[in-house]
Amino acid sequence: MRTAYTSEQIRTAEHALMATVAEGELMRRAATGLAVVCAGLLPGVYGSRVALLVGSGDNGGDALYAGARLARRGARVEAILAGSRTHEGGLAALREAGGRTVEPPGHEVVERADLIVDGLVGIGGAGELREPYRGLALAAERAPGLVVAVDVPSGVDASSGQVAGVAVRAQLTVTFGACKNGLLIDPGKSHCGRVELVDIGLGPYLPDPDVASLTDEDVADLLPTPEAESDKYRRGVIGIVAGSDRFTGAAVLSVGGAVRAGAGLVRFAGAEAAARQVRNSWPEAITTVLDGPSVAEVGRVQAWVLGPGMGTGPEAEALARAVLATDVPVLVDADGLTLLARDRSMLRRSAPTVLTPHAGELSRLLEVPSDRIEAARLEHVRRAVDELGTVVLLKGSTTLIAEEGRPVRVNATGTPWLATGGTGDVLSGIAGTLLAAGLSGYDAASAAAHLHGLAAQAASTGKSGGHGPIAAMDVAQTLPQVIRSL
Numbered sequence: 001m002r003t004a005y006t007s008e009q010i011r012t013a014e015h016a017l018m019a020t021v022a023e024g025e026l027m028r029r030a031a032t033g034l035a036v037v038c039a040g041l042l043p044g045v046y047g048s049r050v051a052l053l054v055g056s057g058d059n060g061g062d063a064l065y066a067g068a069r070l071a072r073r074g075a076r077v078e079a080i081l082a083g084s085r086t087h088e089g090g091l092a093a094l095r096e097a098g099g100r101t102v103e104p105p106g107h108e109v110v111e112r113a114d115l116i117v118d119g120l121v122g123i124g125g126a127g128e129l130r131e132p133y134r135g136l137a138l139a140a141e142r143a144p145g146l147v148v149a150v151d152v153p154s155g156v157d158a159s160s161g162q163v164a165g166v167a168v169r170a171q172l173t174v175t176f177g178a179c180k181n182g183l184l185i186d187p188g189k190s191h192c193g194r195v196e197l198v199d200i201g202l203g204p205y206l207p208d209p210d211v212a213s214l215t216d217e218d219v220a221d222l223l224p225t226p227e228a229e230s231d232k233y234r235r236g237v238i239g240i241v242a243g244s245d246r247f248t249g250a251a252v253l254s255v256g257g258a259v260r261a262g263a264g265l266v267r268f269a270g271a272e273a274a275a276r277q278v279r280n281s282w283p284e285a286i287t288t289v290l291d292g293p294s295v296a297e298v299g300r301v302q303a304w305v306l307g308p309g310m311g312t313g314p315e316a317e318a319l320a321r322a323v324l325a326t327d328v329p330v331l332v333d334a335d336g337l338t339l340l341a342r343d344r345s346m347l348r349r350s351a352p353t354v355l356t357p358h359a360g361e362l363s364r365l366l367e368v369p370s371d372r373i374e375a376a377r378l379e380h381v382r383r384a385v386d387e388l389g390t391v392v393l394l395k396g397s398t399t400l401i402a403e404e405g406r407p408v409r410v411n412a413t414g415t416p417w418l419a420t421g422g423t424g425d426v427l428s429g430i431a432g433t434l435l436a437a438g439l440s441g442y443d444a445a446s447a448a449a450h451l452h453g454l455a456a457q458a459a460s461t462g463k464s465g466g467h468g469p470i471a472a473m474d475v476a477q478t479l480p481q482v483i484r485s486l
């Protein structure tokens, strides 16, 4: 499990650790780690040009001490002192090592640097970057040199990943003590480049994480493996209500996700045209053509998937009510979410419910514009859990999975090639399968997102390591291979 924390949590842990070590020791550890990483990025330290963007706080102090180390190894280090004040110890160390200081704006220094070290703000940053920081962040983005962010790219909110205005775009972020939420969640994540963690001894002082991310090993541990005495019922029977006479593809893809994720049995229920397509594509599934708003004739299932392509008319609504009235876990996706947005009282039920919206669907459920959700994903996935009382998986550039009282899980797998029609339907089938197998909604949703992303990565990667387009069905078809190699 990878873990991440808010700025507040990091500060509290740092205070506790600081009380046990000599003054300045933590900054020494941080700056040493930073200097080692920076040196490793340069073809040679001696003679290389390094620009330090130095803010008024300790983030600037880290940059100055690291710059002093590089200067002692022969780098030509120039520090742009952008803050109203400057870390005194760091400044003295840099000067003593032969580094030069420059008054802002200093853009020409940024322009000619091989390496730009962003020490404007770290976990103490709040709100939009002010001048001259903002201009320096933009100059760094235009400049040809490599950009290394100290602790957090300046302008990225460390606790949430939100970016108000401009933020530094780094190729590498060197973070201290523990990972911050903002390095894992977009838009912040997309500003970080690669993230390297420098250990400063914070581990024993860290609380329960605010955010966590499953690894392959975690997911392998969560996945059920059939035993000798398992039959299809024990492995999990999933019911899928999806598709319509007009839309049949979503049904085929959702069933495909379930079949290929290892469901013991898939029972599909829907309109005639959708059932026919499902039978043609997946003879493994048992199909029932529904002629009314009841799922009683479908047979026992251990979990339902409700929604992909089912439509939003009165018949679909009645069917959604029938599925949600059952006493087994239900995963609601796509059209099912649109129906729920019209009448949230359908969520009052005894068994667990998992919702899998993208920002647009969540926007209808919460009545918040979807661009605000995209900009503040962590805040809104939590709000959704609060207001709706379910497990919520918010899809998007970073998929988040939230449940009351647990760390928000950030999905760490996937590829931009996954942003294509029908992949969400496949995800619903995978997550529903894991729900039917007995995983909690939180675990089922997070493990499904992980597998879905891995399958997409594998499907889009060629033998020579290049990447290319995928179709949703490729994701489903690649699942067994991905599960085998976990």
Ligand SMILES: NC(=O)C1=CN([C@@H]2O[C@H](COP(=O)(O)OP(=O)(O)OC[C@H]3O[C@@H](n4cnc5c(N)ncnc54)[C@H](O)[C@@H]3O)[C@@H](O)[C@H]2O)[C@@H](O)CC1
Pocket: 014, 015, 018, 026, 027, 028, 030, 031, 055, 056, 057, 058, 059, 060, 062, 120, 121, 122, 123, 124, 125, 126, 127, 128, 129, 130, 133, 150, 151, 152, 176, 200
């Ligand atoms: N506390 C510790 O024990 C350690 C802290 N370390 C470093 O210290 C950093 C935190 O230092 P600080 O608490 O001094 O805070 P920061 O250096 O992150 O930033 C605070 C300063 O930035 C200014 N500022 C905040 N938002 C701004 C904005 N939007 N535009 C312009 N200026 C803005 C504030 O007025 C304040 O002067 C960490 O990120 C890390 O780099 C490391 O040295 C490791 C040890």
Ligand SMILES: [K+]
Pocket: 059, 118, 119, 120, 121, 122, 149, 150, 151, 152, 153, 154
């Ligand atoms: K920074």
